[in-house]
Amino acid sequence: MHSITVNSLPSDSARPVDPHTMKVACSNCNLRELCMPVGLSAEELERVDELVATRRKVKRGTALFRNGEAFNSLFAIRTGFFKTCVTAVDGRDQVTGFQMAGEIVGLDGIVSDRHTCDAVALEDAEVCVMPFDRIGELSREIGALQHHVHRIMSREIVREHGVMLLLGSMRAEERLAAFLLNLVQRLHARGFSQTELVLRMTREEIGSYLGLKLETVSRTFSKFADDGLVEVRQRHLRIIDAQALRRIVNQQGGA
Amino acid sequence: MHSITVNSLPSDSARPVDPHTMKVACSNCNLRELCMPVGLSAEELERVDELVATRRKVKRGTALFRNGEAFNSLFAIRTGFFKTCVTAVDGRDQVTGFQMAGEIVGLDGIVSDRHTCDAVALEDAEVCVMPFDRIGELSREIGALQHHVHRIMSREIVREHGVMLLLGSMRAEERLAAFLLNLVQRLHARGFSQTELVLRMTREEIGSYLGLKLETVSRTFSKFADDGLVEVRQRHLRIIDAQALRRIVNQQGGA
DNA sequence: CGACACCTTGAAGAGGTTCAAGAAATGTGG
DNA sequence: CCACATTTCTTGAACCTCTTCAAGGTGTCG
Numbered sequence: 213m214h215s216i217t218v219n220s221l222p223s224d225s226a227r228p229v230d231p232h233t234m235k236v237a238c239s240n241c242n243l244r245e246l247c248m249p250v251g252l253s254a255e256e257l258e259r260v261d262e263l264v265a266t267r268r269k270v271k272r273g274t275a276l277f278r279n280g281e282a283f284n285s286l287f288a289i290r291t292g293f294f295k296t297c298v299t300a301v302d303g304r305d306q307v308t309g310f311q312m313a314g315e316i317v318g319l320d321g322i323v324s325d326r327h328t329c330d331a332v333a334l335e336d337a338e339v340c341v342m343p344f345d346r347i348g349e350l351s352r353e354i355g356a357l358q359h360h361v362h363r364i365m366s367r368e369i370v371r372e373h374g375v376m377l378l379l380g381s382m383r384a385e386e387r388l389a390a391f392l393l394n395l396v397q398r399l400h401a402r403g404f405s406q407t408e409l410v411l412r413m414t415r416e417e418i419g420s421y422l423g424l425k426l427e428t429v430s431r432t433f434s435k436f437a438d439d440g441l442v443e444v445r446q447r448h449l450r451i452i453d454a455q456a457l458r459r460i461v462n463q464q465g466g467a
Numbered sequence: 468m469h470s471i472t473v474n475s476l477p478s479d480s481a482r483p484v485d486p487h488t489m490k491v492a493c494s495n496c497n498l499r500e501l502c503m504p505v506g507l508s509a510e511e512l513e514r515v516d517e518l519v520a521t522r523r524k525v526k527r528g529t530a531l532f533r534n535g536e537a538f539n540s541l542f543a544i545r546t547g548f549f550k551t552c553v554t555a556v557d558g559r560d561q562v563t564g565f566q567m568a569g570e571i572v573g574l575d576g577i578v579s580d581r582h583t584c585d586a587v588a589l590e591d592a593e594v595c596v597m598p599f600d601r602i603g604e605l606s607r608e609i610g611a612l613q614h615h616v617h618r619i620m621s622r623e624i625v626r627e628h629g630v631m632l633l634l635g636s637m638r639a640e641e642r643l644a645a646f647l648l649n650l651v652q653r654l655h656a657r658g659f660s661q662t663e664l665v666l667r668m669t670r671e672e673i674g675s676y677l678g679l680k681l682e683t684v685s686r687t688f689s690k691f692a693d694d695g696l697v698e699v700r701q702r703h704l705r706i707i708d709a710q711a712l713r714r715i716v717n718q719q720g721g722a
Numbered sequence: 723c724g725a726c727a728c729c730t731t732g733a734a735g736a737g738g739t740t741c742a743a744g745a746a747a748t749g750t751g752g
Numbered sequence: 753c754c755a756c757a758t759t760t761c762t763t764g765a766a767c768c769t770c771t772t773c774a775a776g777g778t779g780t781c782g
Contacts, residue, residue, distance in 0.1 A: 298628045302717045306632040320628065322621035329628060348614065352607045359603065365620040366577035372627035373553045373575065373584060377561040379634035380678035384770070415729065423635035425771055430730055446729075446779070462557045639738070670761065680739055685762055701747070701761075 237261050238340075246314025246402075247288045247340075249360035256354050263350060264288070264340040276317065276331040276339060283321025285343045289313050292337020293412040296320075297420070298329045307421040309371070310334075310395070310413060313402060316364050334412040379423045382461075387422040388432045389460040392442070396451060407454070411447040492516050493595075501569025501657075502543045502595075504615035511609050518605060519543070519595040531572065531586040531594060538576025540598045544568050547592020548667040551575075552675070553584045562676040564626070565589075565650070565668060568657060571619050589667040634678045637716075642677040643687045644715040647697070651706060662709070666702040 238248050239257045248260060267290065270276050276287060279299060294311040308329060311317050321327040322344065351358035378387050400406045411418070415426040415433075422429070436442045441457055443450040451457065493503050494512045503515060522545065525531050531542060534554060549566040563584060566572050576582040577599065606613035633642055655661045666673070670681040670688075677684070691697045696712055698705040706712065 298632055300632055300636075300717070304632065304636050306628075306635045308628050308631050319621055320625050323618045323625055328625050348610070348617075352610070352613065355603070355607070358607065362603075362616075362620070363578045365617070365624065366574055369620065369623050369627065370575050370578055370583050372624065372631065373561075373563050375631055376563050376627065376634060377553055377555055377559065379631060380561045380675065381555075381559050414727090420635065426729080427731085427772085428770060431770095434730070462555070669759090681761080682740085682763085683738060685760095686738095689762075 238264060241290075243288070243290065243314040247316060249354075249356040252354070252356055256356070259350060259354070260357060263342050263346055265343050265346070266341045268339050268341050270294075270333040270337045270339065272333050272336050274333060276333065276337075277321070277327045278330045279327055281327045283318065283325050283327050283344070285341045286316055286318040286347065287331075287339040287341060289315050289317065290338045290340055292339075293334045294331050294337065295334055295413060295417060295421075296329050296331050305420060307413075307417055309375075310421065312398060319365055319368055334417075375421075384422075384424055384428050384432050385435070386461055386463075387424065388418075388429065388436070389457040391418065391422055392449070392451065393454065393457055393461065396454075407451045409449050409451075411449060493519060496545075498543070498545065498569040502571060504609075504611040506611055507609070511611070514605060514609065515612060518597050518601055520598050520601070521596045523594050523596055525549075525588040525592045525594065527588050527591050529588060531588065531592075532576070532582045533585045534582055536582045538573065538580050538582050538599070540596045541571055541573040541602065542586070542594040542596060544570050544572065545593045545595055547594075548589045549586050549592065550589055550668060550672055550676075551584050551586050560675060562668075562672055564630075565676065567653060574620055574623055589672075639677075639679055639683050639687050640690070641716055641718070642679065643673075643684065643691070644712040646673065646677055647704070647706065648709065648712055648716065651709075662706045664704050664706075666704060 238244060238261050241248075252260060265285070268276070268287075270292065276294065277283075289311055291313055294317060295307050296309050296311065296317060297305055297307045299305050311331075317331045317339075318327070320329050347357075347361060351361055378390055382390065395411075396406060396409055399409055413421075415429045418424075419426045419429045424432075433442070433444045436457075437444050439456075441451070441453045443452060493499060493516050496503075507515065520540070523531075523542075525547065531549065532538075544566055546568055549572060550562050551564050551566065551572060552560055552562045554560050566586075572586045572594075573582070575584050602612075602616060606616055633645055637645065650666075651661060651664055654664055668676075670684045673679075674681045674684045679687075688697070688699045691712075692699050694711075696706070696708045698707060
């Protein structure tokens with residue numbers, strides 16, 4: 213089976229050798245609405261273009277950054293799919309999120325000038341490198357950019373509130389249903405199918421994110437399939453009854 | 468019993484009638500190191516003072532803000548103790564954090580211009596109201612303030628990563644031990660005892676935060692007491708063996 | 723094509739929840 | 753200041769969900 217990439221942007225033929233083509237024109241990027249502020253003047257747009265210093269390719273399975281590394285830049289995902297995870301002193305691991313095209317990673321590093329989690333590519337990926345001091349300088353001059361940065365950080369805080377609600381009060385089926393609906397909704401916003409998706413992560417990674425063991429994830433997928441809510445073939449997933457999944461999420465443990 | 472305030476700042480006698488005394492001099496505030504950037508010039512400090520528009524008193528049990536309300540300001544806690552909680556569509560509730568003097572609440576509202584959680588005072592409290600546009604303007608001119616705002620938001624993201632780790636991978640005893648150590652550490656940073664504390668929240672609120680039922684919280688307290696790790700008399704708590712609590716947190720489920 | 727990682731399923735077990743009852747603290751009003 | 757109502761906390765017992773351990777199946781990549 214051929215791999216379906218999460219992002220279908222035209223792969224451009226920029227050679228890493230040429231520093232010119234390494235520059236990215238945010239103003240022309242299909243993902244602009246996702247990762248850049250709207251309502252900029254032509255002049256402002258041009259300056260924001262300079263925000264992206266370089267692009268960087270990240271091979272599947274390798275890290276964009278790791279816990280403990282110096283923080284210098286935020287990264288906007290152009291293509292590919294990432295997980296972020298934190299590690300406790302005792303070695304315990306927790307996936308804190310899955311990120312796709314147009315989303316920003318690296319915010320965790322600002323507070324201490326060091327990254328405090330790992331960002332690992334789950335498929336070959338490319339990111340825009342945005343040096344954080346440059347973001348600071350530019351957002352001092354462009355109000356819309358400043359507000360945009362604040363909104364991105366606030367959005368991440370709110371997202372994590374949602375995960376806390378999920379981890380703190382939902383049962384396994386509710387967690388997995390919420391996870392699937394969230395994933396497919398984000399993919400749909402990027403032009404993909406509302407009903408079909410390819411999971412880029414293992415059952416174990418899903419389990420880590422949802423606070424469940426991989427066996428529970430697998431069993432719950434099977435149950436959803438038995439009940440006719442989804443069709444599961446390994447990582448290929450088709451949502452048959454989204455409404456039923458929504459009911460599961462909003463039913464407060466069976467009440 | 469008279470209430471022990473979490474914060475022991477001298478209560479000043481400002482009358483709400485007089486707009487002058489309502490102004491707060493951050494430059495003189497004991498909490499400055501907690502909620503304000505360091506290394507400002509005298510002139511900058513003076514301008515930052517103007518950040519705080521007013522103060523606001525919040526009676527125990529009432530909300531500083533609620534989910535859905537318009538977002539205008541961030542709030543720096545001067546005295547008192549808060550919880551923040553999100554509510555799902557089905558009415559499920561999740562405490563997302565407990566905040567004390569020197570900490571900032573309201574960051575959740577930036578992304579959508581509406582608050583997305585409730586902030587409720589668990590004891591009579593007073594906050595500094597900092598209009599968000601003014602923060603924006605001022606941080607455009609004072610680089611240290613800009614960076615400070617970024618750091619506060621990043622710190623919140625990192626804090627929530629920790630909570631996700633707790634909720635996703637720890638057992639009841641580990642969660643409660645981590646919770647107690649965190650609480651006492653933050654109180655100690657504010658000049659309180661390293662070993663004694665008064666819980667300002669109910670067992671149910673602790674449980675909600677930790678993803679446990681109140682009975683489990685109660686039982687786990689009792690077990691800690693039986694094992695000689697803590698002394699529990701209602702909400703009055705004394706930590707006897709902090710090292711043992713730390714071992715519980717770092718032991719990865721009994722391994 | 724063979725090795726390895728990943729996934730599924732079963733059975734037994736543990737940890738936490740639920741339900742229930744009573745005790746302790748807190749607040750209220752006489 | 754004391755009696756009473758209310759909220760909060762504790763503890764027990766039965767139950768349930770998820771985990772653990774184990775084995776076999778499936779898919780993928782060199």
